[in-house]
Amino acid sequence: MSNLITALAVVVLLAGCAQTPPVVPAQPAPEGDRGAVPVIFDTDLGYDCDDAGALAVLHALADRGEANILATMTVVGDPHSAGALDVINTYYGRPDIPVGAYQGERWADAHPYWLEPDTGFLEALVTEYKSDIKSKSGAPDSVSLYREVLAGQEDASVTVVAVGFLQNLANLLRSPADRYSPLPGRELVARKVKRLVVMGGRYPTDPELLDFNLSDGPYQDGRTAQAVIEAWPTEIMFSGSEIGDDIFTGSRLYASLPANPVAKAYDLYPGTNSLGERQSWDLTAVLYAVRPNAELWNVRGDRHLEISADGTHAWLAGAVTPRRAFLVERASPERVKNTLDALLAQAPR
Numbered sequence: 341m342s343n344l345i346t347a348l349a350v351v352v353l354l355a356g357c358a359q360t361p362p363v364v365p366a367q368p369a370p371e372g373d374r375g376a377v378p379v380i381f382d383t384d385l386g387y388d389c390d391d392a393g394a395l396a397v398l399h400a401l402a403d404r405g406e407a408n409i410l411a412t413m414t415v416v417g418d419p420h421s422a423g424a425l426d427v428i429n430t431y432y433g434r435p436d437i438p439v440g441a442y443q444g445e446r447w448a449d450a451h452p453y454w455l456e457p458d459t460g461f462l463e464a465l466v467t468e469y470k471s472d473i474k475s476k477s478g479a480p481d482s483v484s485l486y487r488e489v490l491a492g493q494e495d496a497s498v499t500v501v502a503v504g505f506l507q508n509l510a511n512l513l514r515s516p517a518d519r520y521s522p523l524p525g526r527e528l529v530a531r532k533v534k535r536l537v538v539m540g541g542r543y544p545t546d547p548e549l550l551d552f553n554l555s556d557g558p559y560q561d562g563r564t565a566q567a568v569i570e571a572w573p574t575e576i577m578f579s580g581s582e583i584g585d586d587i588f589t590g591s592r593l594y595a596s597l598p599a600n601p602v603a604k605a606y607d608l609y610p611g612t613n614s615l616g617e618r619q620s621w622d623l624t625a626v627l628y629a630v631r632p633n634a635e636l637w638n639v640r641g642d643r644h645l646e647i648s649a650d651g652t653h654a655w656l657a658g659a660v661t662p663r664r665a666f667l668v669e670r671a672s673p674e675r676v677k678n679t680l681d682a683l684l685a686q687a688p689r
């Protein structure tokens with residue numbers, strides 16, 4: 341039984357008690373459950389440098405034997421986003437990690453949001469660093485790649501961590517049987533995916549729509565986010581933007597310039613602070629995905645999740661929404677920062 345389900349069960353069991361604890365500490369993993377976590381990383385790399393930082397953290401964890409990176413997927417329409425993923429994978433000595441790209445049109449052409457502001461780091465990565473993917477057309481369709489990768493994994497084993505918009509996952513859920521699996525998408529996910537970690541939302545409520553990934557807007561798609569969250573057949577753990585807000589990381593990257601493309605992304609991104617640091621929204625989601633038992637956060641799964649197409653979302657009193665929970669700060673931001681900065685500074689193996 342997973343620890344999230346255990347935590348949820350504890351909450352449910354305690355629901356009738358007078359002294360119901362508001363949050364439940366994550367439970368230590370059993371000894372046999374500490375192998376490398378198989379992970380698919382799904383990102384909107386191009387809008388913000390923290391996506392690059394998150395992938396760096398994932399590689400550093402893989403170098404430590406804690407993660408097995410099955411695939412990297414981009415939902416961004418910029419033709420260089422897939423190439424930039426491959427650049428980072430290559431820098432970390434894993435040039436053969438498959439890269440999938442969203443093949444839709446809306447975000448690709450009508451709203452080049454990744455140019456607001458125009459950081460130029462995607463193009464810089466692809467032109468200045470080694471990669472064998474030079475354009476979007478060089479990467480396969482993300483849905484086909486998801487299906488191929490998932491079909492080859494053990495049942496209930498895969499962690500998907502989504503740190504951008506959810507269009508890839510929406511298309512995966514809707515996908516029909518193909519040469520990789522006779523199962524339609526939702527059933528394939530139900531069979532193979534243990535947990536989806538979503539960086540998005542602001543909890544317990546976000547009445548001002550301050551969140552980015554799950555909201556609706558000129559280039560966002562709140563309806564798709566809502567559809568994925570409602571239909572996803574296994575656990576979803578939400579890492580809300582309030583988790584990464586106070587954790588600034590990246591200052592230790594610059595010592596690895598110019599060789600390190602992740603350092604380059606941070607260097608070119610205009611939104612870092614005076615120390616060259618950026619908030620760690622996507623990095624914390626990856627850290628939780630690989631180390632769900634690290635006791636850095638508490639898990640809250642005792643509420644009813646309401647999410648609407650405009651991006652409004654709230655955890656309310658009422659019937660508990662099964663298999664959905666969100667992280668609550670437990671360790672100090674300083675402690676998480678130190679962990680992430682050490683991973684970012686870790687040289688490729």
Ligand SMILES: [Ca+2]
Nearest residue numbers: 384391503504
């Ligand atoms: Ca992101």
